[in-house]
């Protein structure tokens with residue numbers, strides 16, 4: 252069975268104390284995970300080491316929410332891929348729509364960051380998504396496949412097996428997001444899978460974990476995960492409290508068990 256991925260980015264939230272409490276409360280839920288489940292948490296930079304250390308005996312990876320597009324140099328305020336690795340990250344979230352909207356991230360900078368991450372031994376989690384306008388114009392698939400193709404420009408067939416891709420419709424994420432239906436989520440990820448097949452081949456395309464993100468909650472998590480092209484869930488608000496993440500772990504485990512006996 253393919254591994255199922257479940258993770259959360261905390262965005263710019265939490266204090267030192269809240270991070271300590273979160274790790275303490277979530278740890279027991281991570282200790283007996285199904286071998287088919289891989290979890291991850293992506294805290295703000297200052298807490299990555301803390302999370303990685305606190306959860307080091309569990310199957311929960313720590314990641315960073317961004318990296319610089321250069322490996323070092325005069326880039327005030329940036330954090331390099333080597334620095335991310337030094338603080339215990341094994342994943343790098345790249346191209347989240349909030350970074351595209353507010354911090355000048357482009358498809359070209361996403362591509363630079365993906366290449367640097369792979370060359371440093373970090374797994375990029377590339378986020379792509381269509382806007383509400385693109386959805387309305389009927390060009391969602393074209394838009395997200397285009398983002399994927401540029402993000403993976405120059406990435407070899409061997410390297411791409413280390414990449415994760417999250418389809419996060421811009422209209423579905425955050426407080427004002429409208430959750431995608433299971434059909435919409437599956438359609439987006441099927442389009443990405445087919446784009447990967449064109450770029451590489453179908454075996455490689457199948458090996459790249461494709462995640463859905465955008466208003467995932469305890470009511471839609473199971474239905475989403477049952478879709479053929481959804482290999483995992485990337486969650487914001489529902490997983491920001493340990494109780495929410497624990498509940499999602501339980502629901503995802505139930506789907507894994509269901510599929511194992513199917």
Ligand code: PEP
Nearest residue numbers: 424425464465466487488
């Ligand atoms: C996100 O912003 O990437 C996200 C998935 O957030 P939420 O689950 O809160 O919609």
